[in-house]
Amino acid sequence: ATPLAVAAGIQRAAESGVVVASETVFEVLPDVDTVALDKTGTLTSGEMTVTDVAVADGDETRLLARAAALERYSNHPIADAVVAFAGGEGVRPVPGGEPATDGGEPAGATATGRDAAAWDDPAASVDVRPTGVVGDVDGERTVVGNHDLLDAEGIAVPEPFRERADAVAADGGVPVLVGWDGQFRGLLAVTDRPRDDWDETVRALADDGRSVVVLTGDEGAAAERFRDHPAVDEVFAGVPPDGKVAAIQRLRAQGTVAMVGDGDNDAPALAAADVGVAIAGSGGLAAEAADAVVTDGRLDAVPVLFDVATATRRRVR
Ligand code: ADP
Ligand code: MG
Numbered sequence: 001a002t003p004l005a006v007a008a009g010i011q012r013a014a015e016s017g018v019v020v021a022s023e024t025v026f027e028v029l030p031d032v033d034t035v036a037l038d039k040t041g042t043l044t045s046g047e048m049t050v051t052d053v054a055v056a057d058g059d060e061t062r063l064l065a066r067a068a069a070l071e072r073y074s075n076h077p078i079a080d081a082v083v084a085f086a087g088g089e090g091v092r093p094v095p096g097g098e099p100a101t102d103g104g105e106p107a108g109a110t111a112t113g114r115d116a117a118a119w120d121d122p123a124a125s126v127d128v129r130p131t132g133v134v135g136d137v138d139g140e141r142t143v144v145g146n147h148d149l150l151d152a153e154g155i156a157v158p159e160p161f162r163e164r165a166d167a168v169a170a171d172g173g174v175p176v177l178v179g180w181d182g183q184f185r186g187l188l189a190v191t192d193r194p195r196d197d198w199d200e201t202v203r204a205l206a207d208d209g210r211s212v213v214v215l216t217g218d219e220g221a222a223a224e225r226f227r228d229h230p231a232v233d234e235v236f237a238g239v240p241p242d243g244k245v246a247a248i249q250r251l252r253a254q255g256t257v258a259m260v261g262d263g264d265n266d267a268p269a270l271a272a273a274d275v276g277v278a279i280a281g282s283g284g285l286a287a288e289a290a291d292a293v294v295t296d297g298r299l300d301a302v303p304v305l306f307d308v309a310t311a312t313r314r315r316v317r
Pocket of ligand 1 (some may be wrong): 022038039040041071074076078079129130131132133144146147174175176215217218239240241263265
């Protein structure tokens with residue numbers, strides 16, 4: 001039978017918006033030396049917005065239609081931003097035909113999500129990757145993602161756009177690059193705003209004697225701004241999702257590690273940590289891989305969970 005103290009701990013956690021899925025939380029969380037936090041969707045809100053579009057060949061509608069045609073298959077917060085923006089501009093992604101601008105009701109796209117059924121199916125398969133999305137649109141191999149993905153797809157980013165992408169990153173945004181038919185076609189600037197409670201959260205964890213580490217696939221100011229914070233010990237930038245697992249394993253060689261993440265692509269890292277805590281967001285896989293799930297998106301529930309776990313274990317023992 002579940003000891004009364006554990007039942008009470010589960011209840012207290014629930015009152016703070018955290019669903020405890022495993023008793024590991026009470027057994028291990030008090031011993032955690034290092035808390036590794038994912039950036040996008042965890043330290044940041046995950047509600048991203050497109051703030052700028054730059055096209056290489058002059059047709060913004062086509063760029064948005066192509067990007068949205070692929071992004072509607074991704075769960076990433078960037079994908080939501082791109083689809084919502086295209087919809088808001090009245091752009092309908094119509095793979096296999098000319099992109100339509102209807103100026104009125106944006107078919108299929110809403111501010112918060114999408115309805116794939118409202119759009120024609122794409123001509124061919126779509127490959128959702130950790131660094132972006134690749135697939136056929138209008139019969140042409142189309143790529144939406146970061147520098148690494150365009151590199152891997154053999155698409156060179158021309159110097160002026162490289163500079164523009166750097167400027168977006170220096171500004172704390174994420175440059176989303178678009179190419180098809182082997183050519184670079186343009187970029188979207190997407191903003192990534194830190195959550196209001198990120199500062200007090202990392203301070204509380206550090207005050208509690210834990211080492212705080214940030215893991216992110218991004219580079220530039222979007223990642224570096226977290227490095228200047230006194231409570232942050234280390235920022236690992238430019239880390240692909242499988243690199244997050246490797247980073248967790250390295251940290252585990254030195255002590256007990258909790259990982260806090262949100263996206264589907266954080267699921268392996270959550271599983272690799274001694275304790276995984278998911279911030280409920282767009283993806284369902286992170287929650288499945290986690291020992292605890294923060295249901296209301298409040299990051300400051302994480303230090304509360306540490307307190308609840310410590311108090312609970314004391315009562316159990
Ligand atoms: P983080 O580790 O900060 O949470 P992710 O690992 O989720 O970030 O993503 C890293 C980077 O990969 C993103 O900032 C973006 O450049 C790129 N990326 C991932 N998914 C997409 C997508 N669906 N569309 C465009 N870019 C993407
Ligand atoms: Mg993330």
